[in-house]
Amino acid sequence: MSKLSLATVWLDGCSGCHMSFLDMDERLLELAEAVDVVYSPLVDAKDYPDQVDIALVEGAVASVDDEKKIAKIRAHTKTLVAMGDCAITGNVPSMRNPIGPQAILERAYIENVTAQPQIPCVVVPRLLKVVRPIHEYVKVDVYLPGCPPSADTFYAAIKALIKGEPLDIAALTRFGA
């Protein structure tokens, strides 16, 4: 059997889901026999491949950049997995929603800064008015809640996805787990 391609993506999140993914430790070697990691903050590929079997997406959609990325990922992915609470609920990044990006930027880059206070406007992407979960932009196939989902949750879920077996998410994890 040829290997499946696996991508992991980091949108607006803390990378804690990726850390928890790595916490699978030696079980990563077992998974590596069934999948190739073709795109990830953990590997060198710069562009999202044309055909990806499974994509694990961490983080909410918070900037114009995230918006473009999630559309591209969806277009080139068979099974899109919302990984962790940020991708699923907006979680911590969404706590700015009642306040709005302008007030947040001013607080961080003007009010609390003494040397050359200025709001960054080049290179960094523009923030969206509201942080939203990825399923409000694209169709999501599998939801893996948790902040972060545990290594055991990752292992059980990815194994089931590789084998095409049914998955009882609620038995594995929950919001805030």
Place this chain on the structure above:
Amino acid sequence: MSPVETDVKTLVIDGKEVSAHAGQTILEVARENEIAIPTLCQLDGLSNVGACRLCLIEIKGSNKLLPACVTAVQEGMEVVTSSERLLKHRRTILELLFAERNHICSVCVSNGRCELQSMGQQLGLTHIRLPYRNPDLKVDASHERFTVDHNRCILCMRCVRACAEIEGAHVWDTMGRGINTIVITDLHEEWGESSCTRCGKCVQVCPTGALFEKNKIGADHPKSPDFLPYLNMMREAQ
């Protein structure tokens, strides 16, 4: 000979024949017979208000779904407590609760001990299909011992009932209508400035992290609402 008047009713719940006293609710009778109906606002020791609608059940011959906690048993009733239709409605109710305010489990004092969170898991909720409202809500930390975070309130009215019915203080009540409803202390005074007796019963009965004790989080913050039936029983005995 006319049948003897009795106050015993017989009915069927989920295909099981059960008997009950007149005046008992469907929820009480179901629980006596180990038939679980999910609830959030209901709490043993407090009056029933049917605020959360999670305990909706089907009754044969009626198109309406009725809340089991405030529906009295009737002779010959045929009740269904779980079906695809009911599960769909219960999940939607939970999704509405999650979408209505800012429930960020990962940073909540009650993470891991929240009745809303565990009910979501129990009913297999993996995401919220409705768009989040992200309302701008306040946190009142004016009380020396307790805090109310309206972002996490599900308007179950347990605090209002515990304060009025058990403590007899009726400091908590509600203000506004529909989606704009919030719980308030006195006539919308700050909690710290209110006539609160500082008993803490409201905090113990709160199913989420909306009411919590200061300086306590997560594992330090188990809530024990089970003192209510005991308190009621001891008071009745006096």
